[in-house]
Amino acid sequence: MTQSLKDKLVIILLAAVIAAFSITFIAIEEQVEIFALLVFAAALVLGGAKLGITASIAQSLARNERLMNFAFIAATIAVVFWFREDHFPLLMIATVLLYVIACCGLNIQFGFTGVVNFAGAAFFGVGCYTAAVLGDTSVPLLLVILLGGIIAAIVGSVLIIPVLRTRGHYAAVVTIAFGLLFRTFLEVNDTLGGPQGLGVSGMNLFGWDFNNNIEISENLEISFYMNYVVLALIMVVLTFVLMRRIERSWIGLNFDAVRLDETAAACFGINIKRWKIVAFTLGNFLAGTAGALYAMMLGFIAPSNFAFSDSLILVSIVLLGGMGSLWGTILAAGLVVLLPEKLQVIQEYRFLIYAVVMILILLFRPQGILPRGLRAYIPGWRG
Amino acid sequence: MAQQQETVLTFRGLTRRFGGVIALNKFDMELTNGQILGLIGPNGSGKTTSFNVLTGIYEANGGSIEFLGQDITSWPAQKVYEAGVARTFQRSRLCLELSIFDNIMIGNHKRLNQGLLFNIFQRKALKEQIQENHEEARKLLKIFDPALAEKMFDPVGSLRMIDRRRIEICRALISHPRLLLLDEPSAGMTHEETRELMDDILEVREMIDGLSIILVEHEMGMIERVTDKCIVLNFGQKICEGAYRDVASDKLVQEAYLGGE
Known part of the structure; x- marks a missing residue:
């Protein structure tokens, strides 16, 4: 068997295994079974790493990037299709996808450029409230998603000066303060619904109402969440293309240079402020677009959705997956969003467990579960 | 030959203070096209500071810097680089x-x-x-x-x-600079490696026409071999200038390095 055929088989098999695992994980309810499945998966990954299997799989993936992308999209579609009639699994999947988009935004900010942002949930929230306010107007709802991003970016510009002037802990404090301000502002602002929040009209594309189930035949009625999953998946793919293009260009290089050594970067003409502003704005834009669709999907938002703890969840996804790592972000978003839903036992201890996991990760694997690799400007090309 | 004499860089009374410490005290210097200048002196004598002021990392407290006929004294680091100054760092600052x-x-x-x-x-x-x-x-x-x-x-x-x-x-070289600043390129390397690096630097100079170099170095063998001219700094002040041989035999310089009297 040739190498390339072997690679292709490995990738397809891997995608199938991931799809099957995801379906099983989402479908089973019994707590013991879920634990067993997680332990099994962990053992599989650790064992594979010990035997060098994961490394060889990673090489196969790197050699066939296009196939890998399509295989993983196909796997996602398979999982989504499996749950076509069930509201709750689809809602969870759509939530994971939207978290992935928001975390991609954070990845541009501190994964690539080193600009810390502990107010991720606030920018996500700006998108949500944009959808709530504009949802009832005559603005096309697809445009509202875009506007959610744009308004989040504009609101973020308030923070640009403090973010440029501060570094490290101080920048963290500035963004934390902004997040708290945002929530307080929403709570006292009556036009935005105050602490009770606002209802949001659902997505409607050219007369196609996203909030109606899709009746295919008498015994097949697809959950209306499918609409949101499909749109979210399209947005994830677009976000991914954007992220990849940024990473594999001089922009990505500038971001890295700014993060790793500002002084050296300045000595080679890199305008630190410009690239920090670009990264911060772009990141907030992505968080805003994700928020807008999220609000339409939930149909109701309140200030309590955008607390500091929600920002921390976004940050923990980025750290857990690996700074700047796109596939890592997806894996981590899946774990962080789904685990508390599946393991009811941990729900009360959610933050305790997060904290422990984060400390363990930072201690033993600071580069994250799926660390970002070296920049491959042109896939498969090494000069 | 006329081009050889073109002045690339001029410091006039360049001064930089850190609190009460005068790191660079009225430093005058001139560098011509294609020249390799060695900047020597004990630790803390202002060699790296002069690089940092020149490249816009530190502001000058007095005096002026002229590069290719332009006054670049208060330019930010990015603009200095655009104008054609590239550098290395004392402690390697690669990513x-x-x-x-x-x-x-x-x-x-x-x-x-x-x-x-x-x-x-x-x-x-x-x-x-x-x-x-x-x-x-x-x-x-x-x-x-x-x-x-x-x-x-x-x-x-x-x-x-x-x-x-x-x-x-x-x-530093990829952008075709007119002036290359090398800050202790031999630091942390063996004698053999230092010799190899010297050869490389000489080769580069042969290849790139009109490239001027300022070299900060403690390794005197390197200075002797590659430089056209040397300037000795002590406590931020220029105490001697000339060819390496003349500078090395200067009494003031020996005092500065070995501690006089």
Whole structure:
């Protein structure tokens, strides 16, 4: 068997295994079974790493990037299709996808450029409230998603000066303060619904109402969440293309240079402020677009959705997956969003467990579960 | 020959203070086209400070800097680089987790298209630019070490000290600067490695027409071999200037280095 055929088989098999695992994980309810499945998966990954299997799989993936992308999209579609009639699994999947988009935004900010942002949930929230306010107007709802991003970016510009002037802990404090301000502002602002929040009209594309189930035949009625999953998946793919293009260009290089050594970067003409502003704005834009669709999907938002703890969840996804790592972000978003839903036992201890996991990760694997690799400007090309 | 005499860089009364300490005290200096100038002096005598003031990392407290006929005294680091000054650092400041190619391309900033839309949407043109610059970086790196040129996509963190120095020098040279500032290139290397690096520097100078170099160095063998002219600093002040042989035999210089009386 040739190498390339072997690679292709490995990738397809891997995608199938991931799809099957995801379906099983989402479908089973019994707590013991879920634990067993997680332990099994962990053992599989650790064992594979010990035997060098994961490394060889990673090489196969790197050699066939296009196939890998399509295989993983196909796997996602398979999982989504499996749950076509069930509201709750689809809602969870759509939530994971939207978290992935928001975390991609954070990845541009501190994964690539080193600009810390502990107010991720606030920018996500700006998108949500944009959808709530504009949802009832005559603005096309697809445009509202875009506007959610744009308004989040504009609101973020308030923070640009403090973010440029501060570094490290101080920048963290500035963004934390902004997040708290945002929530307080929403709570006292009556036009935005105050602490009770606002209802949001659902997505409607050219007369196609996203909030109606899709009746295919008498015994097949697809959950209306499918609409949101499909749109979210399209947005994830677009976000991914954007992220990849940024990473594999001089922009990505500038971001890295700014993060790793500002002084050296300045000595080679890199305008630190410009690239920090670009990264911060772009990141907030992505968080805003994700928020807008999220609000339409939930149909109701309140200030309590955008607390500091929600920002921390976004940050923990980025750290857990690996700074700047796109596939890592997806894996981590899946774990962080789904685990508390599946393991009811941990729900009360959610933050305790997060904290422990984060400390363990930072201690033993600071580069994250799926660390970002070296920049491959042109896939498969090494000069 | 007339071009050889063109002045590239002039310091006039350049002064820099840190609180009560005068790191650079009324420093006058002139560098002509193609010249290699050695900047020597004990630790803390102002050698690196003069680089930092020149490249815009520190502001000057007095005096002026003229580069290719322009007053660049208060220019930010980015603008100084655009004008044609590139440097290395005393403690290697490469991005260790990035590849060799990435690091060299950081130094090539002004010759790459940095437009947002170009980078995101014109992938074909970007691809060509990447490949062209890759070829150029490879050629440059080959002068220093052909083996290194084959490892363009390896992380810099995996390399030996001498290779890192070479990459730092390539990062500075890739943008075709008029003035190269080398801050203790031999630091942390063995004698043998230092000799190799010296050869490389001499070769580069032969290749690039009109490249002036300022070299800060403690390794006197290196200074003797490569420099055309030396300036000795002590407590931020110039105490001596001339060819290495004359400077080395100067009484003041010996006192500064060995402690007089």
